[in-house]
Amino acid sequence: MSDRYRGETSNDGVDNEIELSVLWRGIRRRLPVILAATVLVGTATYFWSRGQPPVYEAASSVITVQPAAGVVGATLVPASALPVGALDEALKGSTVLGNVIAALRSSPLVPSVKNELIIELQRELQSSTLSTVNLTSQLDPGGNGVYTVTGRAPSAASARVLTNLTAQALLAWDENRALLSVQRALKVQRAQLAEIERQIAQPKLPALERETLVATRALTQRNLAQTSILAQATTGSLSLVSPAVEPLNPVAPRPTRNAVLTGLLTLLLGLGLAALLTVTDRTVRNEEDLLNFGLPTLGIIPRLRKRDVVLMGIVRAARQAGLYEAIGFLRVNLLANVDQQSGRRIMLSSTAPGEGKSSMTATLADGFASSGQRVLIIDADLRRGTQQAVWDKYERQHEWHQLIGQGGSRTLQEALRDPENVQVIEVEPNVYLLPAGPGLHDSLTLLNRPDLGSIFERWGQGYSIVLIDSPPLLAIADGLVLGRHVDGVVLITEAGQTTLQAVKQVMRRTREARVPMMGFVLNKVSQSDRESYGQAYSYSSRTSEGA
Numbered sequence: 001m002s003d004r005y006r007g008e009t010s011n012d013g014v015d016n017e018i019e020l021s022v023l024w025r026g027i028r029r030r031l032p033v034i035l036a037a038t039v040l041v042g043t044a045t046y047f048w049s050r051g052q053p054p055v056y057e058a059a060s061s062v063i064t065v066q067p068a069a070g071v072v073g074a075t076l077v078p079a080s081a082l083p084v085g086a087l088d089e090a091l092k093g094s095t096v097l098g099n100v101i102a103a104l105r106s107s108p109l110v111p112s113v114k115n116e117l118i119i120e121l122q123r124e125l126q127s128s129t130l131s132t133v134n135l136t137s138q139l140d141p142g143g144n145g146v147y148t149v150t151g152r153a154p155s156a157a158s159a160r161v162l163t164n165l166t167a168q169a170l171l172a173w174d175e176n177r178a179l180l181s182v183q184r185a186l187k188v189q190r191a192q193l194a195e196i197e198r199q200i201a202q203p204k205l206p207a208l209e210r211e212t213l214v215a216t217r218a219l220t221q222r223n224l225a226q227t228s229i230l231a232q233a234t235t236g237s238l239s240l241v242s243p244a245v246e247p248l249n250p251v252a253p254r255p256t257r258n259a260v261l262t263g264l265l266t267l268l269l270g271l272g273l274a275a276l277l278t279v280t281d282r283t284v285r286n287e288e289d290l291l292n293f294g295l296p297t298l299g300i301i302p303r304l305r306k307r308d309v310v311l312m313g314i315v316r317a318a319r320q321a322g323l324y325e326a327i328g329f330l331r332v333n334l335l336a337n338v339d340q341q342s343g344r345r346i347m348l349s350s351t352a353p354g355e356g357k358s359s360m361t362a363t364l365a366d367g368f369a370s371s372g373q374r375v376l377i378i379d380a381d382l383r384r385g386t387q388q389a390v391w392d393k394y395e396r397q398h399e400w401h402q403l404i405g406q407g408g409s410r411t412l413q414e415a416l417r418d419p420e421n422v423q424v425i426e427v428e429p430n431v432y433l434l435p436a437g438p439g440l441h442d443s444l445t446l447l448n449r450p451d452l453g454s455i456f457e458r459w460g461q462g463y464s465i466v467l468i469d470s471p472p473l474l475a476i477a478d479g480l481v482l483g484r485h486v487d488g489v490v491l492i493t494e495a496g497q498t499t500l501q502a503v504k505q506v507m508r509r510t511r512e513a514r515v516p517m518m519g520f521v522l523n524k525v526s527q528s529d530r531e532s533y534g535q536a537y538s539y540s541s542r543t544s545e546g547a
Helices: 012-050 086-092 094-105 111-127 156-200 207-233 255-280 287-293 306-312 314-320 324-336 357-370 387-394 412-417 443-447 452-459 478-483 500-512 527-532
Strands: 056-064 133-139 145-153 238-242 297-302 344-350 375-379 399-404 422-428 431-434 465-469 488-494 517-525
Touching (some): 133 156, 145 156, 156 207, 287 297, 306 314, 324 357, 324 517, 344 478, 357 375, 357 431, 387 431, 412 443, 452 465, 500 517
Parallel strands (some): 297 517
Antiparallel strands (some): 399 422, 422 431
16 A cells, blocks of 8 residues: 555554545546446446347246155155255256256247257257256245246247247156156066066976966966056156246346446446546646655646647636636745745756656746746756757747856757856847757756756856756756755655655765755646645635625
């Protein structure tokens, strides 16, 4: 479990409250998608179910009682009671289902329905899994009770016929089972009678022995006759209680029930998945995620629409989107953490590219300028400098002004080689920019000079604040070198993208390099997360409210 789930106190109740709040925010963030998926799956299930053919189910009841014990001629043993589960196995066997299939072929059902049932029963016979016909039982410990035979078919008439044929096949199987002992007795008695006849037919048989054989033959013939009579009257242990009747309504499909059940299942799965993703999410999502690192969160900046940024540029888009209040909080917190002297140097960096450090530098400079302060931006990302492109999107017509000396360098690369003669661009009133210049591979050699701090200090004279846009701290070592020559470093983290592990590595590296870290900015925060902190920035002026 990530650090976000460990509270700041040892009180178990507080810890659990933090865990639940984080879990709820994670679920709520994904709730619109979950609800949309639930409605979509439920609707699709409803219309799919409505398109399925109807299924009717008929039922027939069969009772079983344990037969009385008896013996005939010391050779007949009556049928034993049905063991539990024997009838279920018999229904799956080829004898019973084969008889059902044969009876269906000669039934008066519609040929198409008849063929469909036969094909399905043959498939179930091969797979030993029954769904077209089924058997349930309610038996007492002695094996006596009621069996219910059900059959499912495309029409009410075919369901009734299928169920009755299945019940009759089970009764016939049980009767044949009961006759097995009688038939064995008949076979034995006929064999005995044949042997007696053979012995009587022998020539020169003593009279006494012949009389004994004749008497034995008479007794055997009498037993055979009794057994033959018993075979005509023998029945199994099953009796039909009620035959199947045609059902009034189909049992399937049920589109409303299926849609509700599928929707509920989708909702539960979605909530479970959202909870799992929240628990396993190791990215920075909110201010609490950063508390364990021991630095304050200086600002929470909402996400801008990508379309507005592309069309208007980050500075103009930030103004129109109402980021003034969010940037205002950040500006106040920054000034509270540095001396109020002019020329204070604040470096903005991130853990990786794309987290918004350059955009944040530009919008923060615009915020300082709107309060009447002169701002110098130094684009120190010598490999991938983007500040000039950011401001060109805002205004392409810029004027060059002298930063120090006369004429001289117009990029940071050139300015570091000749720091006494440098020019900067006035990108907007009170905001001046020293671009990075073209991409430079060996940037560390240029930055790694002991007088870098004094150079920045001379350049910052006459400005209220100097903002330095540095490379990501985990990408290359340039940011660590720059960080030793500024008054404070602000780490920009992107909500939902910057990992807690990356922040941890940055904190370790900056601590080892003695870089003065000021705090964090949580950038690109979604609307739902902002509202959870009560920071929707909706406190508008009286005139705009029409009051």
